[in-house]
Amino acid sequence: MAAPQQQKKELKVLSRDDVGKHNKPGDLWIVIDAKVYDLSKFAELHPGGESVLYDEEIAGQDATETFFGLHLHEVLLRPAYQRLMIGEIKGEESKVVPDELGSRSKVPYAEPMWLTDNYFSPYFKESHRRLQKEFRAYVDTMIYEVAQRCEANGKRPDVELLQDMGKKGINAMRMGPGKHLHGRKLFADVKGEEFDYFHELVITQELVRMGARGFGDGLNGGMVIGLPPVMNFGSQKLKDEVIEPVLNGEKYICLAISEAFAGSDVMGMRTFAQKSEDGSHYILNGSKKWITNGMFADYFTTACKTDEGYAVLLVRRDFGGVETKQIRTSYSTTAGTAYVTFDNVKVPADYVIGEDGLGIQIVLSNFNHERWVMCCSTIRSSRAICEQLLKWSAQRKAFGKPLNSQAVVRAKLASIISQCEAAQTWLESVTYQMCNMTYKQQALFLAGQVALLKSWSTRVSHDVADNAVNIFGGRGLTKTGMGRFVEEFHRTYKFDAVLGGSEEILADLGIRQALRMMPENAKL
Ligand code: HEM
Numbered sequence: 001m002a003a004p005q006q007q008k009k010e011l012k013v014l015s016r017d018d019v020g021k022h023n024k025p026g027d028l029w030i031v032i033d034a035k036v037y038d039l040s041k042f043a044e045l046h047p048g049g050e051s052v053l054y055d056e057e058i059a060g061q062d063a064t065e066t067f068f069g070l071h072l073h074e075v076l077l078r079p080a081y082q083r084l085m086i087g088e089i090k091g092e093e094s095k096v097v098p099d100e101l102g103s104r105s106k107v108p109y110a111e112p113m114w115l116t117d118n119y120f121s122p123y124f125k126e127s128h129r130r131l132q133k134e135f136r137a138y139v140d141t142m143i144y145e146v147a148q149r150c151e152a153n154g155k156r157p158d159v160e161l162l163q164d165m166g167k168k169g170i171n172a173m174r175m176g177p178g179k180h181l182h183g184r185k186l187f188a189d190v191k192g193e194e195f196d197y198f199h200e201l202v203i204t205q206e207l208v209r210m211g212a213r214g215f216g217d218g219l220n221g222g223m224v225i226g227l228p229p230v231m232n233f234g235s236q237k238l239k240d241e242v243i244e245p246v247l248n249g250e251k252y253i254c255l256a257i258s259e260a261f262a263g264s265d266v267m268g269m270r271t272f273a274q275k276s277e278d279g280s281h282y283i284l285n286g287s288k289k290w291i292t293n294g295m296f297a298d299y300f301t302t303a304c305k306t307d308e309g310y311a312v313l314l315v316r317r318d319f320g321g322v323e324t325k326q327i328r329t330s331y332s333t334t335a336g337t338a339y340v341t342f343d344n345v346k347v348p349a350d351y352v353i354g355e356d357g358l359g360i361q362i363v364l365s366n367f368n369h370e371r372w373v374m375c376c377s378t379i380r381s382s383r384a385i386c387e388q389l390l391k392w393s394a395q396r397k398a399f400g401k402p403l404n405s406q407a408v409v410r411a412k413l414a415s416i417i418s419q420c421e422a423a424q425t426w427l428e429s430v431t432y433q434m435c436n437m438t439y440k441q442q443a444l445f446l447a448g449q450v451a452l453l454k455s456w457s458t459r460v461s462h463d464v465a466d467n468a469v470n471i472f473g474g475r476g477l478t479k480t481g482m483g484r485f486v487e488e489f490h491r492t493y494k495f496d497a498v499l500g501g502s503e504e505i506l507a508d509l510g511i512r513q514a515l516r517m518m519p520e521n522a523k524l
Pocket residue numbers: 030037039046047048049052053058063066067070071072075076081084475480481482
C-alpha cells in the first residue's frame with residue numbers, strides 16, 4: 001500500500017553521544033533508524049503520550065526497535081513529522097527505505113505470482129504489464145491521498161479525480177472489453193480493440209490496494225454495475241444521452257435493484273411501474289435500499305414490476321419524485337450508499353431499457369460480470385492484508401521474539417497465503433475462459449464457476465480477516481495506527497460476501513448449475 005514519500009532536507013551529522021545529552025523534558029532527542037528526531041516540543045503533543053518518551057531507554061537513546069513495534073513506518077513520512085528530523089548518525093545508513101510510489105512490493109506473496117520477479121504467466125502480456133505499472137503509479141500518486149481523506153471524512157470522491165479518470169479513458173476501461181473502447185484513447189496506450197478481461201482485472205486489483213473500501217465503491221462503483229444495462233440493452237437515444245457523460249465523469253449512475261423487501265431474491269421486489277393508458281409513460285412507486293452511489297447519482301437503473309412482468313427503467317433524478325437518504329453502513333459514507341424512494345415518478349416510455357417484460361433477463365445478464373469484478377477485488381484485498389501480516393509479524397516482538405518466530409503465527413500465515421494464491425489462480429483461469437467466450441457462452445458455462453468462486457473468495461477473506469485481527473491483536477481493532485488496514489478490512493470484507501448475491505445463495509447456485517449439466521447416464 002502506498003505512502004507519502006520521504007522529503008530531502010539538510011541534516012546535521014551527529015554522534016550517539018551528541019544525542020544522549022538531550023534526554024529531558026524541553027530538550028529531547030531520539031534516534032530512529034539512524035536518523036535523529038528533535039521531540040522537545042512534539043513530546044506533549046505525541047498521540048502515545050509524553051511520559052513514554054522520557055523513559056531512560058528512550059530519551060536521548062536509539063528507540064528504533066521500540067518505535068517500529070508501535071508505529072507504521074508511514075508515520076515518519078508524514079510532512080508534520082518529517083520536520084522533527086534534524087540529523088543523522090555519523091557513518092550509519094537507514095535500513096527501512098519506503099517503497100517508491102508505483103513500485104512493486106518485495107515482500108513475498110505481496111504481489112500475485114504473475115507480478116513477482118522470477119515467475120511466469122501464460123495470461124499476462126506486455127500491454128497488461130504496462131497497464132499495471134502505469135496504473136499503480138497513477139493510483140499511488142493521484143488517488144491514494146484522496147481515498148484516505150474521503151474514507152475518513154465521508155465526502156463523495158472528488159469530481160475532478162473522476163473527470164481526470166474519464167479523460168484518461170480509465171472509467172471506460174472499468175466497464176470491461178467491448179465496442180465502447182474501440183478507437184478510444186486509453187490509459188497506458190492500451191488499444192481498445194486489444195483490451196480484454198485481464199486488463200480489467202489489472203485495473204480492479206490495483207484500485208483495491210488502497211485499502212479504502214468505501215471510497216473504492218464511491219469511485220464510480222455505481223457506474224460499473226449501473227451502466228451495463230444501458231450499454232447492452234438501451235435504445236440509441238438512451239445510449240447517446242447517458243454513456244459519454246457518465247464515462248467522462250460529468251454525470252453519475254447507479255444500479256437500483258435491491259429493496260428492503262428483496263435482496264438476493266430479486267423477484268420478490270415490490271417497486272411497481274404502472275403504464276399509462278396512452279402508453280406514453282409509467283408511474284413508478286416504491287423504494288430501493290443499499291444503493292451504492294445513490295446519494296449523488298443523476299441516473300438510477302431501476303428494476304421494477306410492471307403489468308408485463310418485470311422491467312428495467314432508467315430513472316432520472318430530475319424527473320421529480322425521487323428522494324435519496326444516506327444509509328450509514330459499516331464502511332464510509334463516501335460510497336454514497338442510499339435509501340431511494342420513488343414517489344409517483346413519471347418515467348417516459350422511451351426510458352425503458354430493453355423491453356418491458358424482459359427485466360429479469362437484463363438484471364441477470366449483468367450479474368456474472370459484477371460478481372467476477374467482486375472476486376477480483378476481494379481476492380486482491382485479502383492479499384494486501386497478508387502483506388501487512390508478513391510485515392507486522394517480522395516487526396513486532398512479543399515475549400522477546402518476533403511474532404513470526406511462533407509456529408502458530410506461521411501456521412496461520414501458511415493457511416491464508418495458500419488460500420489467496422489458490423483464489424487468484426482460479427480467478428485467472430476463469431478470466432481466461434471469459435476472454436475466449438461470448439457473453440452468452442459465459443452466462444451458460446461460467447455462471448456456476450463465478451458463483452462458486454465469489455462464494456469461496458469471500459470465505460477466504462473471512463479467514464484472512466479473522467486471522468489478521470488475531471495476529472494484530474488490539475491494533476487490528478483500531479481505526480488509526482498500525483492495524484488500521486486490518487481494522488478496515490475486517491469491518492468491510494463482508495460487503496463482497498453479501499452484495500451481488502450472498503455467499504450461501506451463490507454456493508447453491510453454483511451447485512444447481514452443475515446438477516443441471518449432469519450427463520443423463522450419470523443420473524441414477
Ligand atoms: C518521531 C517520533 C515519533 C512520532 C512522530 C510518533 C507519532 C505517533 C503517532 C502518530 C501515534 C498514533 C498512532 C499511529 O498513528 O501510529 C503514536 C502512538 C504511540 N507512540 Fe509514538 N511517535 C514517535 C515516537 C515514539 C517513541 C520513541 C515511542 C516510545 C515509547 C512512542 C510510543 C508510542 C506509543 C506507546 C503510542 C500508542 C500506540 C498504540 O496505541 O498502539 N512513540 N506515536
